[in-house]
Amino acid sequence: MGNIENRLRPEDSSIHDWYRFVLSFPPHLVQQYLEDFVTNNSSLVLDPFCGTGTTNVECKKNGIPSWGIEASPITHFASKTKCTWLTGKYNLLEGAKRIAKKAENVIKSTTELRTLSDVQLGLILKNSISDRPLSDTLILRDTILSENSVYQDYYLLALAKHIVFSYSNLKFGPEVGVSRKKKEYVDTVSIWIAEVKKMQIDLNANEKNALVSSNITWGDSRNIPVSTAKYHGKVDCVITSPPYPNEKDYSRTTRLESIILGFLNNKEDLRRVKQGFIRSNSKNVYRSDNDAQYVRDIASINELSKKIEQRRIELGKTSGFEKLYASVVMLYFGGMAKHLLELKPFLKDGASLAYVVGDQASYFQIPIRTSMLLGEVAESLGGYSVERIDTFRKRFATATETWLNEDVLVLKYRGK
Ligand SMILES: C[S@@+](CC[C@H](N)C(=O)[O-])C[C@H]1O[C@@H](n2cnc3c(N)ncnc32)[C@H](O)[C@@H]1O
Numbered sequence: 001m002g003n004i005e006n007r008l009r010p011e012d013s014s015i016h017d018w019y020r021f022v023l024s025f026p027p028h029l030v031q032q033y034l035e036d037f038v039t040n041n042s043s044l045v046l047d048p049f050c051g052t053g054t055t056n057v058e059c060k061k062n063g064i065p066s067w068g069i070e071a072s073p074i075t076h077f078a079s080k081t082k083c084t085w086l087t088g089k090y091n092l093l094e095g096a097k098r099i100a101k102k103a104e105n106v107i108k109s110t111t112e113l114r115t116l117s118d119v120q121l122g123l124i125l126k127n128s129i130s131d132r133p134l135s136d137t138l139i140l141r142d143t144i145l146s147e148n149s150v151y152q153d154y155y156l157l158a159l160a161k162h163i164v165f166s167y168s169n170l171k172f173g174p175e176v177g178v179s180r181k182k183k184e185y186v187d188t189v190s191i192w193i194a195e196v197k198k199m200q201i202d203l204n205a206n207e208k209n210a211l212v213s214s215n216i217t218w219g220d221s222r223n224i225p226v227s228t229a230k231y232h233g234k235v236d237c238v239i240t241s242p243p244y245p246n247e248k249d250y251s252r253t254t255r256l257e258s259i260i261l262g263f264l265n266n267k268e269d270l271r272r273v274k275q276g277f278i279r280s281n282s283k284n285v286y287r288s289d290n291d292a293q294y295v296r297d298i299a300s301i302n303e304l305s306k307k308i309e310q311r312r313i314e315l316g317k318t319s320g321f322e323k324l325y326a327s328v329v330m331l332y333f334g335g336m337a338k339h340l341l342e343l344k345p346f347l348k349d350g351a352s353l354a355y356v357v358g359d360q361a362s363y364f365q366i367p368i369r370t371s372m373l374l375g376e377v378a379e380s381l382g383g384y385s386v387e388r389i390d391t392f393r394k395r396f397a398t399a400t401e402t403w404l405n406e407d408v409l410v411l412k413y414r415g416k
Helices: 014-018 027-037 053-061 075-084 092-108 116-125 131-147 152-167 188-205 226-231 253-260 267-275 293-294 299-315 321-344 370-380
Strands: 046-049 066-070 170-172 176-178 214-220 236-241 346-358 384-397 401-413
Touching: 014 053, 014 075, 014 152, 014 188, 027 053, 027 236, 046 053, 053 066, 053 075, 053 092, 053 214, 066 075, 066 226, 075 152, 075 214, 075 253, 092 131, 092 152, 092 188, 116 253, 116 267, 116 321, 131 188, 131 253, 152 188, 152 253, 236 321, 267 293, 293 321, 293 370, 299 321, 299 370, 321 346, 321 370, 370 384, 370 401
Parallel strands: 046 066, 046 236, 066 214, 236 346
Antiparallel strands: 170 176, 346 401, 384 401
């Protein structure tokens, strides 16, 4: 999430840490809005772009029921697993030790390294993982799957985390890239089992709230799955951080573990997943996209889009992606409008909503005041009003000498 303070405070550690990616927001921010919005422990909190589940985990820790929606299959899997807590007698470690032993034996005796298919290799960043760690990871994955344990999801999530942070050559800046220094040998199994051990400690520490409900739906929050109609009129508050119009490709950040764990197998899978995302970058625009229609009558967004296109022409920029920048802005705010329309039947009258969004300047350095524009979009749809915009961080963009805010847009839903 942009430059927002992503570092963990001590109290933020544990289950949040099972799998988080650079775009997740800090749990203490969620805590702040829970204190503000939630009046009792039967309130239902929704995060319609729940990512790695920060809002939902934080709710569960506080005994508050929650619902999350996430379009990416790997992050959906992660948040769902992070919100599945256990009661009573269980033992993640016993099965994990058996798996570790078997996997180590196979790793030792393997003469020909295992690898991914050519199609799968074509979808990951070149050199994102070296041959030996990849082979060991695939052996460990297959051993986990062959055990068919009731704890399989925890085991796979522990693997997913370390594929990214321990086994791969990936590095994370504003975008994901490949480090120059490659990891050629990693003690895959020991790292994995240490993570499972940590999970067991975290589950023990949180047993008391194991039964607090937190349902995570795999879906597109511009088109909320029919199966969730049971939540009609039930949501008391929304705390979320949607994508921003900033050229970030969420499918790239999680590509390696998505492929290794089988959440993406080919280009068609990838396209289907990307089509479920709010359009926030020019690499994710399709001929059939029509979300712009929802903001057709909002002058400020149309002007912004025209300004970006004019600047492109002035600068003589002619790449296919640059030509799409003006459309991305329309599609982004249009998609968010569609989401807010879709949300209405689920909200209680008087519901409070917090959208964590950042100003951006990714398109020829023209500032996009995301929270203000999103507030305008919400008010244009009827039923929503802007309560306030809380700025919690600012950064100075030297190139344009402007301040870019990181804000929380607070909305109220007043029903029909
Ligand atoms: C800024 S991240 C949210 C991070 C989250 N707060 C966390 O702590 O991990 C935005 C998330 O929205 C998801 N997303 C994008 N478009 C979506 C859509 N149309 N419906 C549901 N989720 C979507 C992305 O996959 C990404 O995980």
